[in-house]
Amino acid sequence: MDKHDEFESFLKNVDEISGLVKDLNSSDVEIRQKAMEEADCYIAALDKSSRTQVNKTTINIRPPLQPSSSPQSECPASFMKMIENDAEDRRLRRVAKEKKALALKGKGNEAYAQEDYETAVKYYSDGMAELRDMLQLYTNRAQAYIKLGKYKEAIGDCERALKCNERCTKAYLHMGKAHLELREYNESRHCFEKIVEIEPGRETMMKEYLTRVDLEEKRETQEMNAKQEFDKGEGKGTAVPQLLEKLSRPGQIPLFYCGGLQILLETVIDLPFSWKGQSLHNLQAKGSQQG
Secondary structure (H helix, E strand, C coil): CHHHHHHHHHHHHHHHHHHHHHHHCCCCHHHHHHHHHHHHHHHHHHHHHHCCCCCHHHCCCCCCCCCCCCHHHHCHHHHHHHHHHHHHHHHHHHHHHHHHHHHHHHHHHHHHHCCCHHHHHHHHHHHHHHCCCCHHHHHHHHHHHHHCCCHHHHHHHHHHHHHHCCCCHHHHHHHHHHHHHCCCHHHHHHHHHHHHHHCHHHHHHHHHHHHHHHHHHHHHHHHHHHHHHHCCCCCHHHHHHHHHHHHCCCCCCHHHHHHHHHHHHHHHCCCCHHHHHHHHHHHHHHHHHHC
8 A cells, every 4th residue: 555655656756846847838928937936846845755855956957047138028017018019110111112102103103204214114113123012103104115116025014013913903014915916816815804894894995905816816817818819929920819808808907907918019029011001000090099
């Protein structure tokens, strides 16, 4: 029975010591301090009961606690005040940057209105140097890039604008225009369809853009087919009246005429004189009919 009691006492001591060790390693200063006090009491009790000297370093493996130098432990109120001051400083710096960026955006808009697109791009870029997440700077610069014929740069700015706001319809509009100029019809079509998805009320407006994409794609296909016909060789002469026939069909878009006439002029110089006279006569007649 005595051995059983001793064993139970031993297990209890093990549990208590394990708990003390865990508390001594706690990140909470108060818990560590309390654990040290309990450990000292526990050791004192062991000394008194067993008269056995115990090396305290086996339990108190940490050096005496030193006053923490962190602001949190010294004065929580002071630490919170420091955080608030830092947040206010950041806010004030943000306000100052926004003011500068808005002023540069305004100058860029003025330059754009005067059709000075290079200067507009410079002002928008300077605004981005002040504030990297102002969406309007990216969409405005994209619009200026389109005027300069820098379509890939415009697409890049639109993509950055969408990172600021994934529902920015202005970014999709400019990106759709840029893709169209690059003859990337599927990408252009996707941009205009995305606007309708975000704002169904703009469906009528986007339908006009989508129609333009379809017509541009059709024009390119027609031009390619016409050029292939002329590149066949001996059939060039007989193909001229056929081309004039195509140019006179209703429903052909104006840009198709430009491409067809250019091919025609390149080909007429290779025709016999009699064909030239007939072709030019027919061309003049067709032109007068188109008005």
